[in-house]
Amino acid sequence: xxxxxxxxxxxxxxxxxxxxxxxxxxxxxxxxxxxxxxxxxxxxxxxxxxxxxxxxxxxxxxxxxxxxxxxxxxxxxxxxxxxxxxxxxxxxxxxxxxxxxxxxxxxxxxxxxxxxxxxxxxxxxxxxxxxxxxxxxxxxx
Amino acid sequence: xxxxxxxxxxxxxxxxxxxxxxxxxxxxxxxxxxxxxxxxxxxxxxxxxxxxxxxxxxxxxxxxxxxxxxxxxxxxxxxxxxxxxxxxxxxxxxxxxxxxxxxxxxxxxxxxxxxxxxxxxxxxxxxxxxxxxxxxxxxxxxxxxxxxxxxxxxxx
Numbered sequence: 001x002x003x004x005x006x007x008x009x010x011x012x013x014x015x016x017x018x019x020x021x022x023x024x025x026x027x028x029x030x031x032x033x034x035x036x037x038x039x040x041x042x043x044x045x046x047x048x049x050x051x052x053x054x055x056x057x058x059x060x061x062x063x064x065x066x067x068x069x070x071x072x073x074x075x076x077x078x079x080x081x082x083x084x085x086x087x088x089x090x091x092x093x094x095x096x097x098x099x100x101x102x103x104x105x106x107x108x109x110x111x112x113x114x115x116x117x118x119x120x121x122x123x124x125x126x127x128x129x130x131x132x133x134x135x136x137x138x139x140x141x
Numbered sequence: 142x143x144x145x146x147x148x149x150x151x152x153x154x155x156x157x158x159x160x161x162x163x164x165x166x167x168x169x170x171x172x173x174x175x176x177x178x179x180x181x182x183x184x185x186x187x188x189x190x191x192x193x194x195x196x197x198x199x200x201x202x203x204x205x206x207x208x209x210x211x212x213x214x215x216x217x218x219x220x221x222x223x224x225x226x227x228x229x230x231x232x233x234x235x236x237x238x239x240x241x242x243x244x245x246x247x248x249x250x251x252x253x254x255x256x257x258x259x260x261x262x263x264x265x266x267x268x269x270x271x272x273x274x275x276x277x278x279x280x281x282x283x284x285x286x287x288x289x290x291x292x293x294x295x296x297x
Binding site for chain 2: 005080
């Protein structure tokens with residue numbers, strides 16, 4: 001069944017194109033968006049608004065389906081608890097995002113430009129993700 | 142930017158790009174039943190005990206991202222801009238980049254999501270966890286950028 005990986009490849013490519021077209025792969029622009037008290041550049045708010053609008057429709061459609069069109073079941077997150085783990089993770093991510101202007105998606109797309117900055121950031125990011133995997137059992141009760 | 146300069150036409154690339162991001166996430170949901178969250182997709186590959194099929198779609202998604210990145214870097218190189226801390230500019234700059242990468246990687250796994258998973262997919266379905274996470278990482282992103290700007294200004 002190669003349909004599912006083929007769709008995933010296509011979605012990854014469209015997602016990457018959206019990030020590049022929107023300006024998310026320009027870390028200085030991301031920093032400008034977060035610099036609300038300085039030379040604020042609000043343009044990236046439109047990226048989120050457009051993405052949210054399209055996805056909200058898709059989410060409503062998915063609620064009326066018993067299963068996805070190709071795969072056999074929806075993989076919906078069931079955890080609804082706002083805990084310290086969620087909050088501290090978001091804090092650490094926010095700090096890192098503010099320093100570098102890269103979040104995971106744009107960093108991995110930028111690997112395609114083979115810039116040393118994107119490569120080093122992504123390598124450090126993957127190391128951080130793997131470090132979490134190593135200690136993950138402490139969090140999974 | 143003053144209100145007089147505000148022209149919606151300036152934000153057309155952002156709206157097209159955002160719509161493409163939404164479309165990619167919508168397709169992954171409606172066709173494959175999966176959430177487009179980059180940190181979750183990568184994290185699932187790093188976790189043991191995944192089935193072969195589960196590993197395969199994640200790998201292909203990332204491959205699609207990378208392949209598109211290679212093509213995009215050729216046809217629209219200006220889309221890939223410089224970062225506030227570039228590698229090799231100074232030891233401090235390189236160190237900041239590594240610290241930021243470690244924080245983003247560890248933080249998104251600890252917090253079970255990043256800008257795509259929480260910020261787009263979770264927010265659009267009104268998930269309280271994602272709304273809280275997005276407000277927190279945006280808030281700390283803003284605080285960090287502000288702090289760095291203030292340090293830079295006082296340093297010069």
